[in-house]
Amino acid sequence: MTPGARRPRADAARNHQRLLDAAAEVFGEAGIDVPMSEVARRAGVGIATLARNFPAREDLVAAVFGAAMTAYADTAAAAAADPDPWRAFCGFIEYVCRIPQRDRGFGQVLTTMFPGVEALESQRQRGLREFIRLVNRAKKAGGLRPDFSPHDLPLIMLATGGVTRAGTPALATAADRLIGYLLQACAAGNTAPLPGPPPPRELYRALESSRPA
Amino acid sequence: MTPGARRPRADAARNHQRLLDAAAEVFGEAGIDVPMSEVARRAGVGIATLARNFPAREDLVAAVFGAAMTAYADTAAAAAADPDPWRAFCGFIEYVCRIPQRDRGFGQVLTTMFPGVEALESQRQRGLREFIRLVNRAKKAGGLRPDFSPHDLPLIMLATGGVTRAGTPALATAADRLIGYLLQACAAGNTAPLPGPPPPRELYRALESSRPA
């Protein structure tokens, strides 16, 4: 319907893009909870323009991180197709855990569910599906312990995210060390039983409301 | 000096205690960043009374968690004296990691430095000293991997704290599973090299400013 959509004005399109760029920059440095006015300031536009383009913070987050979430799912798919599943598993975990070091905002997005944002959640689910494939292959190949659960992934994300949160370089190297511990714990040699995982449904529901102050 | 400190009025003492009780309750449930007005409301006093007793949030935090921090250091000392160091190490790590499940506020306090609060920091240091003793004994006894650093303790605290933060029961069982992974990674059987730890000075400095929004 409504095929006669007018071409948007040039300055409007430019401002839209500027806002996206500024938001990507600010969110990456300081997380997705920065004041909206700071985004507008960096974009060189007024706060009203920001509010008109993205009425809610969630809209801006979705627009900024849609591509990153797709790239994340693509990376999972590539890992799942790797001929050496255990190596790919380790590489993927490292990749995921370093995300909040590179982009603090995307780190938050990865550990927060946005039930209303289809673009984000569909890619997240695709990433999880690919990760499940990767896990199964890594178990079959023998590198990964059999009782590893694919739903330990958000757990690992939360853990390293908690370390990286403050964002200083010292904590970044600390997070790398944590990854080292965790990967060794995931190796097939470990046979001691683990506490059971929580029911996935509850786990993911908990992630929906996990953006506190 | 000033030896003639008058006995405080009975109602003032009662309100002081009420504030401490209410703060312990609220901080435990919702963390140490809850609005001060909420503390006053639960204590059944006005906000002015709260402000007079504890001018800064830090003062209230110190008063509420001083005893808990001492208990933490005591627990570390008991573990360091345990005849079975590796078992004591595992027990202590579990104890520490479950703290934010039981008391969200104290979990935050444990991973945040309060440079101005002697009562808190001296006990924290005592706890760390005892933990270092425990680590050395556990390494000698052979249960703990030799390249474990005592300064991995805040790392582990941050990691489990990050998982527990949302506070739902599902995430509590998830945190237990994380502890399971980490303890297995700490066992002496693991010989794969770890990424080096960050310089302790920088690490602890990073913890001084880690109470973001």
Added chain:
DNA sequence: CAAAATCTGGAAGGGGTCTTCCGTTTCACC
């Protein structure tokens, strides 16, 4: 029991963020 010292609660003030409104400016089309 009354005076003095102490303590109390609410209201006002200041800082911060987000949303909404509106007069003005800029662009696209003819």
Added chain:
DNA sequence: GGTGAAACGGAAGACCCCTTCCAGATTTTG
């Protein structure tokens, strides 16, 4: 170029939090 529609930016309003002040209530003391 001129004109109408679209987009702009800043100000105003609402909300939340913390701090400070003060008139009134309460307890202690002689």
